[in-house]
Amino acid sequence: MDGYEVLWGARPAPRRGPKPALSLEGIARTGIELADAEGLAAVSMQRVAAELGFTKMSLYRYVPGKAELVALMADLAMGAPPELDGGWRERLDAWARALLPRFTQHPWVLEATTGPRVPGPNELAWTEAAVAALGGTGLRGSERLDAVVVLVGHVRGIAQQAAATSAESVEQQFSSALITLLREHGDRYPSVAAALTDTAGQDEALDFGLARILDGLTTLIATRAT
Template identity: 60%
Template sequence: MTELLWGSRPQPRRGPKPALTLEGIATAAIAVADTEGLAAISMQRVAGELGYTKMSLYRYVPGKAELVAVMTDLAIGEPPQLDQDADWAGQLAQWAERLFVGFGAHPWLLETTAGPRLVGPNELGWLERALAPLGDTALSAAERLDAVTVITGHVRTIAQQSLAAGPQQRPEEQLTSAMTQVLAEHGERYPAVLAALGAVDPAEQNQAMAFGLRCILSGLRQLMAERAVGNG
C-alpha cells in the first residue's frame, strides 16, 4: 500500500511496455464511483471500463482495497493554495470551503476518508496546509490538530446532509418540508421547534456550513485572546 500511494513501487523491467498506468486505472475507477457510488467499484468493472481483463489490472494494483486508497488520494487532489495575506482564520475558512467542494464533487470520499488508514501525499498535504496557519498561534500542537479535526468534522457533517437532501433540495428546506405536516397536528407539543421554523427568514436558510465554521473560528480566536491576556 505504501509503495502504491507514495510512488516508490519498482517498475517491471521485463516484458512489453505497460499499456496501462496506475493513475489511469484510478481515474477510470473514480469516474465509476462518481456516477454509481463506491459499491459499483470492482476490479472486474474497472477493467471492463478500460477494455482490459481483470487480470491485467493486477500487474498495477493488488486488489480493490489498494485501488480505493489510490482513488481517494487522487480524487482529493493537491492541497489548495490559500491566500497568504489572510490571517489564520481566513485561510482555514478557505481550506474548509475547498474541502466541502471536494466532498460534493466526489461524495464517496466521505466514506473512504473516514477512520484510521494509510494516507497518501495529497491527503497529508491537505493536513499540512490546514495546520500551517496555526503554527504561530497560542494553540498547543495537540490543539492545532484538534482544531483541524473539528473543522473537518463540521464540513463532513454538512456535506453528508447535503448529499442526503439530494441535488434538488437543500438540507434545511428538506427538514422544514418534512416537519410541516407533523407540526400542523402536533405543534403544541414542540413549541420551540414550531417557533423556530415559523420565524425562519428564507434568506438565512441553508447557512449551516458558514455559520458553524464562523462559530468554530470565533471560539478558537477567543481561546487565543484569553491566553494572550493570561500570558501578558
C-alpha cells in the first residue's frame, strides 16, 4: 500500500460482525491532534499507536509509514472546500478566505503540503473549485491553473507568517521593529519612514494582496474578451 492507495484507495464496505479496532480516519485524527498540539515532528507511528492504545505493528495494517500517515492527516485537516456563489471574482475571494483558516488552524499542514507528492481528494477538490470558478472567463487552462497557484502562494505566505507570531498581528510586529530601527536610522531610509507613518498598526496583507491578484486577473480576462 503506497501513498496513492492510502489517499485514493477504495474503503472497504461495512461488514457484519465486530467493527475493526482501527480505521484510517481514526488513525489520521489522532495524528492531527498530536501535530496540532506538538508539531509535525511529534508524529510517529509509535506515538500514534501509543495514543490509540495499540502497538506500532498494528498500524502498519492500515498505513505503510509516517509519510503516508502525514499525507492522510493533511488531506483530512484540509477538509472539503466551501460552496461558492457569485461571479468568478467573488468566488475566488471567498475561496481564498476559506483556505486561510485551514492553514492557520493546522500550521503543520504548510509543511506537509510542500514539494512533490500525491494530492488527496480534499486538496484536489480545493483546486477544482478554484479552477471551476474561472471557467468561462476566456483564460486558457494553464492560466487558470497558474492563477490558482498564485492565490495559494499568497494565502500560504500569510499563514506562514501567522504561524511564526503570537496573538499580535504580523504587520504590527513588523511595524514595531521598523519603528525602533528608524528612530536611529530614519535618515538613511526616508521613503520607508514616510510610508510607515501611513501603515503602522494596520493588518491588511491578506486583503491587499488578494485584491491586487484579482485585479490583475480582471485585466487579463478583459484582454481575452477583446
